[in-house]
Amino acid sequence: MLELQNISIAYGEKEVVRNVSLRAEKGEIVGIVGESGSGKSTLIRGIIGLLDYPGKIIEGKILLNGRNIAPYPAEKMREIRGKEIAMIFQHADLSLDPLWTIGKSFYESISMHKKISKQEAMACAAERLKLLSLKNPEKVLNLYPHQLSGGMCQRTAIAIAMANDPELLLADEPTSALDMTVQNQVIENMMSIREQRGTTILIVTHNMGVVEKMADKVGVMYRGRLVEWGSKDEVLHDPKHAYTQSLIRAIPKMDGTLPQAPERCIYE
Numbered sequence: 001m002l003e004l005q006n007i008s009i010a011y012g013e014k015e016v017v018r019n020v021s022l023r024a025e026k027g028e029i030v031g032i033v034g035e036s037g038s039g040k041s042t043l044i045r046g047i048i049g050l051l052d053y054p055g056k057i058i059e060g061k062i063l064l065n066g067r068n069i070a071p072y073p074a075e076k077m078r079e080i081r082g083k084e085i086a087m088i089f090q091h092a093d094l095s096l097d098p099l100w101t102i103g104k105s106f107y108e109s110i111s112m113h114k115k116i117s118k119q120e121a122m123a124c125a126a127e128r129l130k131l132l133s134l135k136n137p138e139k140v141l142n143l144y145p146h147q148l149s150g151g152m153c154q155r156t157a158i159a160i161a162m163a164n165d166p167e168l169l170l171a172d173e174p175t176s177a178l179d180m181t182v183q184n185q186v187i188e189n190m191m192s193i194r195e196q197r198g199t200t201i202l203i204v205t206h207n208m209g210v211v212e213k214m215a216d217k218v219g220v221m222y223r224g225r226l227v228e229w230g231s232k233d234e235v236l237h238d239p240k241h242a243y244t245q246s247l248i249r250a251i252p253k254m255d256g257t258l259p260q261a262p263e264r265c266i267y268e
């Protein structure tokens with residue numbers, strides 16, 4: 001469904017993603033982990049065409065169902081964004097328009113890609129909210145983002161991202177700003193979306209627990225490179241790269257023994 005071939009991305013002269021290749025089949029959940037600054041956000045923003053200036057894909061292919069979208073100009077990416085690929089961010093409250101009710105955000109997101117009446121859009125929105133087991137969806141549609149809790153906001157943002165049934169959902173640290181119980185809810189929500197819609201999900205997280213729970217495949221980024229790639233079992237139980245090994249040693253153990261802090265050395 002998604003295949004990256006030798007993707008490199010630079011901000012001006014500064015190359016921050018180097019030669020990354022990976023693939024996700026339909027309905028797979030891919031977890032990308034790695035320390036801050038390793039290029040995770042840049043990589044997924046590159047996929048959806050939302051790189052901050054002067055970010056640019058300088059090499060490689062992004063194959064979406066076999067079609068290379070890497071060279072697409074901005075206006076062509078706008079057609080794909082929301083419809084075929086959607087994205088959710090760490091701070092959902094910032095990605096929702098504060099002046100719009102949740103219902104209006106849904107309507108705008110759907111009507112950008114197809115002709116639809118307000119009434120039809122609201123019915124579709126209520127259905128998407130139910131998919132996330134949100135209670136009283138009709139009521140939520142009349143609320144503004146500031147009237148929702150952080151967890152509700154993130155789940156609503158996921159529902160809006162799913163408004164047009166995208167095949168690929170990109171999530172950049174979607175649970176990092178939430179407390180533990182709400183994190184679990186959001187993870188369950190994403191897994192049930194995959195179950196019910198067959199959505200392919202690429203999730204960036206620094207939380208190995210999230211990877212353990214959700215991912216089918218795992219990639220580890222280190223200084224712009226994908227230094228580890230494989231099935232979750234391979235990566236968690238038989239990591240090849242020294243950086244991955246130190247990440248895994250740092251996962252808190254259930255038996256109460258203290259994890260080792262990730263090492264501060266530089267790996268090649």
Ligand SMILES: Nc1ncnc2c1ncn2[C@@H]1O[C@H](COP(=O)(O)OP(=O)(O)O)[C@@H](O)[C@H]1O
Nearest residue numbers: 011016035036037038039040041042052053054
């Ligand atoms: N708009 C930008 N201009 C220049 N450099 C940037 C920009 N955005 C990010 N970077 C740099 O790119 C590198 C990767 O950043 P990022 O993709 O945000 O990493 P991560 O998400 O893994 O923390 C960092 O060195 C960061 O400073």
Ligand SMILES: [Mg+2]
Nearest residue numbers: 040041042172
């Ligand atoms: Mg980031």
